[in-house]
Amino acid sequence: MRRHATMEWLLQTLAGYADRQAMVRGERSITYADLLASCRSWSGRIREHGIQPGEVVSLEGDYSPSACGAMLALLANRNVIVPLSASVRHRRDELAEIAQVDRSIVFDGGPEAAVRTLARSGHAGLLDTFIKEEKPGLVLFTSGTTGRPKAILHDFAAFLERYKAPRDTLRTLTFLLFDHIGGINTMFHTFANGGTIIAPDSRTAPAICALIERHRIELLPASPSFLNLLLLSGVHRDYDLSSLRIITYGTEVMPDATLNAARLAFPEAQLRQTYGLSELGILRAKSRASGSPWLRIGGEGIETRIVDGVLHIRSGTAMRGYLNAPNPFDEEGWFDTQDEVLEDGGYIRILGRRSEVINVGGRKVYPVEVEDVLLQMPEVADAAVRGEPNPLLGSIVAAAVNVQEPLEPSELKARIRSFCRGKLEEYQIPVKIEIRQGELYTDRYKKIRKEQLPGR
Template sequence: MDWLLRTMSGYADRPAMVVGESVYTYASMLDNCREWADTIREHGIRPGEVVSLEGDYSPSVCGAIMALLANRNIIVPLSDNVQHRHDELMDIAQADRSFVFGATGPEIRTYARSGHSGLLAEFIREDKPGLILFTSGTTGVPKAILHDFTRFVERYKTPRDTMRTLTFLLFDHIGGLNTMFHTLANGGTIVAPTSRTAAAICALIEKHRIELLPTSPSFLNLLLLSGAYGKYDLSSLRIITYGTEVMPDSILQAAYRTFPGIQLRQTYGLSELGILRAKSRASGSPWLKLGGEGVETRIVDGMLHIRSDTGMRGYLNAPSPFDEQGWFNTLDEVLTDGDYIRILGRRSDVINVGGRKVFPVEVEDVLLQMPEIADAAVRGEPNPLLGRVVAAVVNLHEPLDPKTLKARIRSFCTGKLENYQIPVKIEIRQEHLFTERYKKMRK
C-alpha cells in the first residue's frame, strides 16, 4: 500500500478525480487519506476490523479505502444497488463497522460482534489488509470472496498507459476496482458519473475528453439503440473495453461499424481471480488471448481453467473452488484457435434440449439482427419431452402482436439456427433486460 501512496504523491498537481463540477488533484486525494487516517485513530478502529464502505466513487470514499488498507483493515465495498440485502451481506462479511457516504457526509456505524470465525479469523491473524467482494447473482445466497489486498494490488505496480477514464462499472465490482486502482497507479484521471444513461455517459465523454470507457455489452447495445453517440462529440475516446458478460457478435460488429476510430477491447476477469491481462485478436474480434505474469490457463472438457498468483484466499461462506494444484474452474465454455479463445458462456446458462447444447448468446445474436427486436434474453424452460426448450424475452422497437412476432422469429431464424435452437416460447417486455450493473438478466 505504501508504494501506491508514494506513486500518487509524484502526481501531486495532476487531476485525479472529477465528480460533477469538482476536480480533485492527487494532492487533495492524499490529504483526504490522511484525514481518514486521523478519523480511524479517533474512533479506535483497530487493524483486522472488517469495515464496509457504502456509497459510490468520490475522493472521500477513495481516501477511506486507502486509509483503511494502510491500517490493515478488511474492507467491504457496497454500492447502493445492494442495499436491499444490506443486513445479510454484513452478517456474511462479519462486519464490525460501516462508513456510510450519504448526501450529508460520511457516517460511521459500529456493530456488536463477538468475534470472527473460519477463514476470516485465520486471515486476520496474519495482520494484512484485505478485501471482501460478493458474487453478483440475483438469486440465492451470494458468496463472499476474500482477497489478500497486498497481493491484489501488486498487479498495478507495472506502469501502464495514463488515460482519462470513466468509472462506468460500480466500485464494489471487480472491474470497477480495477479501473480505480489502475488509473490512480498511473497518474490518470477518474471521471465518476452520477447517472449511467447513454446520454449522460456521452455528455461526460464530450465534456471531460474521456479516452477510456470500460463498460459491458448490454450498455453498448443500449448506447447504439439510443443514438446518443451521434449527439455528442466522442472524438477523444480512444478505447472501449467490454466485459462482465458474453458479447453477441451482432452488437460487437455494430459497435465496430459505428466507432471505426475507437479500439474495441475485450476484458476478462472474475471476482475470485481479478482482472486478467487480455489481448483481443483485433478490434471487433471476439477472440482473445489471456495471460500475464503469474497467470496460467488450460482448457478441460471445453471449460476454461485458470491458475493465478493474485487469486482470492477463498470464500467465507462456501468451500474452496480450487483443486489441489490451485486451478480454478471458471465454468466458462470456450472455443480455441491456437493461443486464442472465444467465450461461449457459463455452463450454468447452457440449455440442454434433448441432449443438445444451446448457448443463449448464439440465439440472442441472431434475434438481435431482426429489425423488430431491440434486445433479447434467452433462457431454458422445462419441457416434459425434451427436458428443456429455448425461451426468449424481448424488447421491441415498435409494438407487435405476439403471434405475429413468433412467426417472424421462426421464419428469420430458419437457416441461421438449428431447429432445436429456435425459441419456442416468446415473451414481450417493456422493462430493460439487464441488471443495474448492465449485465444480461436471463434467470
C-alpha cells in the first residue's frame, strides 16, 4: 500500500539520522537505524496479524524502542492509533469502547508485546467518515478524572506537518505521558530533529534528577506541579543539573511563587511556557522573556482572539472532532479554550479555566492567584484552591494544603488569614482550610481541584 506523503517524509528524515542516538530507556540505548529496524519488524507483525489500514489500534504502554517502532509502523499502515498509558489501564475497556478499537497492542514490560483482537462490528459516525479518507489517525482522551472522557480524533498526517520546520537538536526527557498531547509532541519533535529522548522508568523528583545528571539532558518538559514538588524537596541540589538548557512548562497555570523559585534554582536554563490543548495540539508560543508568565501564541495557520476575556483559537491542525460529544467549533472554525486571559500588546497571560473560577458575591477569584500567595508561606508545602457553594455569596474560597510540619487546623487557619491580609482582597482569602496528607496533584502532575480532591 502506498504510504502517505507525510509518513514518507518522516521515515526519510529518520533514516538521515541513522547513526545518531535516538532513545535511551533504562540500560538500553538505540540509534535511529535501530528505531527504523523496530518499525520494519512491527510492519511484519502487522501483516502477520492481518491488521488492515483504517483499523483502530490501541497502544498500551510507555515510551520504549518497541512501542515507538510500533507507532511508526501503524502510522505507515494508515491506522488510527490510540495510545494508552498505564495510568488509565483500569479504564481500558471503557476507552476501547469509546474509541471503537479493533485491535490492542499491549506492552507490559516483557520482551514481547501482546496483540489482541477485540469484537467490533464496524465503525460509526465521525470515525467511519475519517477512515474512508485513508489517512492515519490519532485518538487522545480528555484528562478529566471524573465523568466520561471525551475522545479526540486528529488527522495524524496533518498533526505531523508542524515538525517539518527544523528546530534545535536536543537531549530530551519524556516526562509527559505516552498518551498526553505534550508527550506525543515531545517524541515527534525530538525525532524529527535528530535528538535523543530519554524515557524514565519513574517520574519521581529523585529519578528525574538522576536521569538528567547521568544522560546530560538538555530539555525538560514538565508541569508547574512537578516543578513545585522538585523545588520543595530540594533534591535538585543533590545532582548536577547543569546540562539543562531549557525547561518548558504547561498543562496548567504556573504560580508566580513557583516560577520565581525555578528561575533562582536554574539560572542558566531558559524557562519557556508552552500552550496546547488535546483538541488543538501544542501551539507555537513565545514568552515575553525567560521566566515571564506572558506569552504570544501564533505561527502559520494559527489565529487567536479574545471574546469576553476568554481565549479563542482557530487552527488548521485542530482535531477533526470528538467521537462521543458534539462539535465544539463555531461555524467559522473557532474553538473556545475556556481559558480566561489578560492581554497586553499582543501577549496574553492565562488566569485559569473558566470552570475553575470562583464567584464570590459576583467577584471573580482565580485559584492560582490564591495558591501563589499560599505557596509563599513557610508552613505550606502545596496548596489546591477551589470554590464551595455558599447560600449567601454563591461560593466561598476553600483551600486544601500540605504542610511542612504538623499544625493544628485552627492555628494554620489563623496563620493563613494573617499572611494573606494585604496580599489578597478579603473575598479572596480562604474561608475553609483543610490539611491534607496525600498529594494535591494527579499522576500526570496536574493540580487536583473541585470534587476530585482525595478524601472528599
